[in-house]
Amino acid sequence: AGVFTYDPGFTSTAACDSTITYIDGDKGELLHRGYPIDQLAAKSHYLEVCYLLLYGELPSAAELEHFESTITRHTMIHEQMHNFFRGFRRDAHPMATMVGVVGAMSAFYHDSTDISDPRQREIASHRLIAKMPTIAAMAYKYSIGQPFVYPRNDLDYAANFLHMCFAVPAEEYVVDPILARAMDRIFTLHADHEQNASTSTVRLASSSGANPFACIAAGIACLWGPAHGGANQACLEMLKEIGTPDRIPEYIARAKDKNDPFRLMGFGHRVYKNFDPRATVMKQSADEVLDLLGVENNPILATAKELEQAALADPYFAEKKLFPNVDFYSGIILEAMGFPTSMFTPIFALSRTVGWISQWKEQLADPQMKIGRPRQLYQGETMRDYVDIENR
Numbered sequence: 001a002g003v004f005t006y007d008p009g010f011t012s013t014a015a016c017d018s019t020i021t022y023i024d025g026d027k028g029e030l031l032h033r034g035y036p037i038d039q040l041a042a043k044s045h046y047l048e049v050c051y052l053l054l055y056g057e058l059p060s061a062a063e064l065e066h067f068e069s070t071i072t073r074h075t076m077i078h079e080q081m082h083n084f085f086r087g088f089r090r091d092a093h094p095m096a097t098m099v100g101v102v103g104a105m106s107a108f109y110h111d112s113t114d115i116s117d118p119r120q121r122e123i124a125s126h127r128l129i130a131k132m133p134t135i136a137a138m139a140y141k142y143s144i145g146q147p148f149v150y151p152r153n154d155l156d157y158a159a160n161f162l163h164m165c166f167a168v169p170a171e172e173y174v175v176d177p178i179l180a181r182a183m184d185r186i187f188t189l190h191a192d193h194e195q196n197a198s199t200s201t202v203r204l205a206s207s208s209g210a211n212p213f214a215c216i217a218a219g220i221a222c223l224w225g226p227a228h229g230g231a232n233q234a235c236l237e238m239l240k241e242i243g244t245p246d247r248i249p250e251y252i253a254r255a256k257d258k259n260d261p262f263r264l265m266g267f268g269h270r271v272y273k274n275f276d277p278r279a280t281v282m283k284q285s286a287d288e289v290l291d292l293l294g295v296e297n298n299p300i301l302a303t304a305k306e307l308e309q310a311a312l313a314d315p316y317f318a319e320k321k322l323f324p325n326v327d328f329y330s331g332i333i334l335e336a337m338g339f340p341t342s343m344f345t346p347i348f349a350l351s352r353t354v355g356w357i358s359q360w361k362e363q364l365a366d367p368q369m370k371i372g373r374p375r376q377l378y379q380g381e382t383m384r385d386y387v388d389i390e391n392r
């Protein structure tokens with residue numbers, strides 16, 4: 001039988017070597033290829049961080065220009081995929097649509113399903129990073145019954161995404177640079193987070209040699225859950241349910257009650273037990289966006305601010321080291337920008353695509369790579385004889 005270490009939730013199992021992202025949860029440190037996330041969020045931008053994650057170093061000006069023009073060239077999706085979108089129910093959740101459409105990319109881009117060819121792996125990476133915003137925006141437009149908006153390659157990555165989500169053929173839409181910057185920050189802060197559940201899912205799927213689009217679709221499926229990427233949607237829905245600050249004590253009491261499964265969404269993290277460095281930057285960004293949009297009196301925001309203070313002051317949360325995480329603030333920003341809650345997780349998915357792809361690429365190049373195959377501690381019946389149906 002063999003002796004196996006029981007490690008539910010893999011809290012103490014390292015499943016791979018990696019050089020991409022470093023996290024020190026106690027110190028609240030997050031580094032991509034050695035660079036701290038707060039410096040990247042302040043001085044860099046999403047596509048540069050994509051380059052860093054994929055290739056290991058910051059690009060020179062020429063390398064960055066080349067990378068950006070390569071990504072821009074791939075922003076459109078195959079026209080036939082529009083028909084594929086139309087097969088979904090009109091009110092489908094955009095995450096459901098994205099799992100399907102990204103998985104279906106393998107049926108549209110056969111050439112880059114060949115993972116034995118490094119050039120095809122490269123093209124698959126670029127296609128995924130470039131097309132994900134288009135796919136997410138199309139999933140959104142479809143869910144609200146508006147026409148698809150084609151990408152505009154004169155806009156940068158984040159501005160183009162806002163354009164594809166909010167432009168309509170009937171009138172001109174001008175992207176506000178402060179909103180584009182906040183969008184870019186959300187993408188940057190979610191770009192990678194080492195071996196979280198969805199990234200581990202991508203690695204496990206890819207360990208069998210599955211094609212990149214199938215692996216990323218598996219990552220999207222895993223991300224959707226409320227304990228992971230779905231937390232930003234769940235957090236905003238919780239704030240709406242609380243409604244006004246006077247109801248906060250009731251919800252805090254529920255979160256502390258062991259007989260109540262309710263948890264404060266947007267609080268706590270498996271790895272960060274003091275603070276989430278992404279949350280610090282996201283909080284600043286939330287303040288900027290809310291100043292711009294003049295929504296200081298928004299009851300959701302007032303509730304969010306008081307909930308944050310009330311939880312931080314409560315010994316239960318302090319003892320268990322539960323602090324607001326990145327999704328607590330990103331949800332507030334996306335709400336203020338006008339995104340419905342159903343788009344929060346698709347935006348996380350498109351931001352995380354580069355992380356998934358970088359980890360996929362790293363795994364394929366790893367000489368120690370094996371098919372992922374955890375073992376189990378069997379707790380079921382010992383061997384027994386089959387009983388015919390009339391004797392049961």
Ligand code: CMC
Pocket residue numbers: 196226227228229230231255256262263264265266267268269270271320322325326327
């Ligand atoms: N509200 C109330 N109690 C909580 C919460 C919460 N949000 N989070 C954890 N606890 C309690 C939990 O009940 C447990 O108590 P006890 O030790 O008495 O049984 C203790 O804190 C430890 O919790 P855990 O579930 O063992 O911790 P974990 O590391 O497995 O879970 C988590 C981490 C993020 C899943 C969890 O904190 C949670 O469910 N948070 C709410 C959902 C959320 O915001 N998720 C987003 C995570 S960040 C983005 C991402 O990575 O996708």
